Amino acid sequence: MKTSAVFSAALSLLSSLSLVSAASSSSESSSSTILPSTFKPAPVFKNTNLVHIISVEKNFVKENINAVIENVAKTPQNAYYLPFTSDQISRLGGVEVKDRKDSSAPPFVAEVVEFDKESDVQYLRIQLAKPLAPGAQQTIGITYYLLKAYSPLPATMKQEETQFLTYSFSAYAPSVYNTLKQKTEVKFPSSNFPDYTKLPGTGDITEFPQKQGSKLTYGPFGEVAAGSVQPITVRFEFNKPVTHVARLERDVEVSHWGGNVAFEERYELYHRGANLSSLFNRVKWQQSQYYQPNTYALKELKFPLRVGSADAYYTDVIGNVSTSRFRSNKREALLEIKPRYPLFGGWKYPFTIGWNSDAKNFVRTTPAGGYVLSVPFLEGPKQIEGVEYEQVELRVILPEGAENVKYHTSIPSQSITSANVEIHKTFLDTIGRTALIIKARNLVDDFRDRDLVVSYEVPLAASLRKPLVIFVSTLAVFVAVWAVGTLDLNFASSKKK
Numbered sequence: 001m002k003t004s005a006v007f008s009a010a011l012s013l014l015s016s017l018s019l020v021s022a023a024s025s026s027s028e029s030s031s032s033t034i035l036p037s038t039f040k041p042a043p044v045f046k047n048t049n050l051v052h053i054i055s056v057e058k059n060f061v062k063e064n065i066n067a068v069i070e071n072v073a074k075t076p077q078n079a080y081y082l083p084f085t086s087d088q089i090s091r092l093g094g095v096e097v098k099d100r101k102d103s104s105a106p107p108f109v110a111e112v113v114e115f116d117k118e119s120d121v122q123y124l125r126i127q128l129a130k131p132l133a134p135g136a137q138q139t140i141g142i143t144y145y146l147l148k149a150y151s152p153l154p155a156t157m158k159q160e161e162t163q164f165l166t167y168s169f170s171a172y173a174p175s176v177y178n179t180l181k182q183k184t185e186v187k188f189p190s191s192n193f194p195d196y197t198k199l200p201g202t203g204d205i206t207e208f209p210q211k212q213g214s215k216l217t218y219g220p221f222g223e224v225a226a227g228s229v230q231p232i233t234v235r236f237e238f239n240k241p242v243t244h245v246a247r248l249e250r251d252v253e254v255s256h257w258g259g260n261v262a263f264e265e266r267y268e269l270y271h272r273g274a275n276l277s278s279l280f281n282r283v284k285w286q287q288s289q290y291y292q293p294n295t296y297a298l299k300e301l302k303f304p305l306r307v308g309s310a311d312a313y314y315t316d317v318i319g320n321v322s323t324s325r326f327r328s329n330k331r332e333a334l335l336e337i338k339p340r341y342p343l344f345g346g347w348k349y350p351f352t353i354g355w356n357s358d359a360k361n362f363v364r365t366t367p368a369g370g371y372v373l374s375v376p377f378l379e380g381p382k383q384i385e386g387v388e389y390e391q392v393e394l395r396v397i398l399p400e401g402a403e404n405v406k407y408h409t410s411i412p413s414q415s416i417t418s419a420n421v422e423i424h425k426t427f428l429d430t431i432g433r434t435a436l437i438i439k440a441r442n443l444v445d446d447f448r449d450r451d452l453v454v455s456y457e458v459p460l461a462a463s464l465r466k467p468l469v470i471f472v473s474t475l476a477v478f479v480a481v482w483a484v485g486t487l488d489l490n491f492a493s494s495k496k497k
């Protein structure tokens with residue numbers, strides 16, 4: 001039921017114009033205008049009210065800015081700018097901007113403007129759906145993620161100690177416009193956050209922040225000028241792994257001939273938490289597993305895969321890792337892997353997993369004779385503490401001769417850095433297989449459920465080529481064996497002489 005709904009959605013997507021032609025999309029993004037190096041957004045808006053929510057509940061930061069914006073210029077305005085430092089821009093991902101008064105409207109286009117790369121301030125430009133008239137107001141919701149956001153404090157510790165992280169930000173939301181009223185809320189993973197910056201309060205409140213359960217609130221603040229910064233640092237318990245995937249290569253290989261879709265994922269994973277202050281002690285570790293199993297070490301990763309997944313494997317630099325469990329039935333497919341040793345801060349763990357699935361779970365034909373593939377963009381581990389991905393390279397390897405490749409994904413476009421169609425040659429391929437290669441950066445596991453839909457066509461001649469090649473090459477082997485056999489015979493007989 002559910003898959004057919006997904007596919008009918010995919011088909012309706014296909015008939016709409018929202019599919020991006022893979023070859024043209026990279027040129028599209030590079031054609032955006034480059035601004036002069038002296039660029040500075042004009043003060044054409046004011047934020048009449050703003051709420052900034054910073055979540056440090058996971059091992060990446062998720063921020064949310066909800067603002068009522070007002071056009072204070074004399075002409076209609078359609079571009080709202082949000083400032084970041086250049087360091088933040090390199091770690092920024094998953095930007096989505098919505099009209100808070102119209103949840104059905106598609107997200108606004110948000111992209112980092114290209115101007116002076118040396119400048120310490122960079123801007124995200126948010127394109128409003130319709131220009132805002134002078135004096136008019138609009139409510140926008142901006143969501144984004146920041147990776148590599150924390151520093152452990154202490155930076156080194158013993159394996160049985162509890163990890164604490166710090167995060168720094170401004171109590172005033174970043175803005176290039178004046179803000180009349182605002183507050184900043186910080187959400188923690190637990191109510192244990194022993195240290196945080198305190199500020200004098202206003203009105204009835206003598207001191208900021210106010211603490212409530214696992215939340216801190218700075219403000220409400222009165223009028224704050226554009227560009228104002230009020231540095232805050234918080235320190236909180238985070239006795240869980242700070243899992244960082246520096247690079248994920250995900251291959252999705254479609255074989256019509258074999259009726260199979262093969263998945264393989266290669267991870268370059270790091271723990272970005274506190275380093276060990278002394279050598280890892282396995283005996284102590286094994287004892288602590290009984291009486292104090294709560295640890296900041298990474299012991300296990302769980303990959304919920306699509307129902308119908310089979311033949312899962314897990315290897316690391318040494319080879320097959322037997323400490324994995326794979327459960328696949330009609331209701332679920334779950335791969336659970338345990339690295340050979342628990343991973344502590346500063347440690348790196350590269351590994352590979354893979355599995356197969358029946359092509360009918362992912363590929364449908366269209367009435368016009370084309371094909372539509374629908375796969376998750378990411379299928380990485382699902383951990384309560386979260387997982388962040390710095391670089392993702394997704395390769396969708398289509399059958400030989402596939403052409404007219406188009407794709408659509410609900411992954412925020414700000415995180416997609418390129419998409420190209422290339423030719424991928426493997427054993428027995430004559431003309432090479434068509435591969436769609438999408439590169440993305442700064443994603444988090446919140447995007448696990450986002451799909452990638454790829455449409456393509458396979459001309460009849462191309463779809464016949466593979467069986468033909470196998471037939472011809474089998475024949476060639478027979479001929480060769482026969483020829484070698486004959487030669488051998490001659491050789492033997494000549495030797496006898």
Ligand SMILES: *[C@@H]1O[C@H](CO)[C@@H](O)[C@H](O)[C@H]1NC(C)=O
Pocket residue numbers: 313319320
């Ligand atoms: C690794 O495991 C797979 C499947 O479990 C098996 O087919 C393969 O032969 C193993 N390889 C090695 C080197 O043990």
Ligand SMILES: *[C@@H]1O[C@H](CO)[C@@H](O)[C@H](O)[C@H]1NC(C)=O
Pocket residue numbers: 155156275345346347
């Ligand atoms: C932690 O370990 C990593 C990797 O070995 C190293 O690069 C880093 O400097 C260490 N940090 C501290 C604070 O010792």
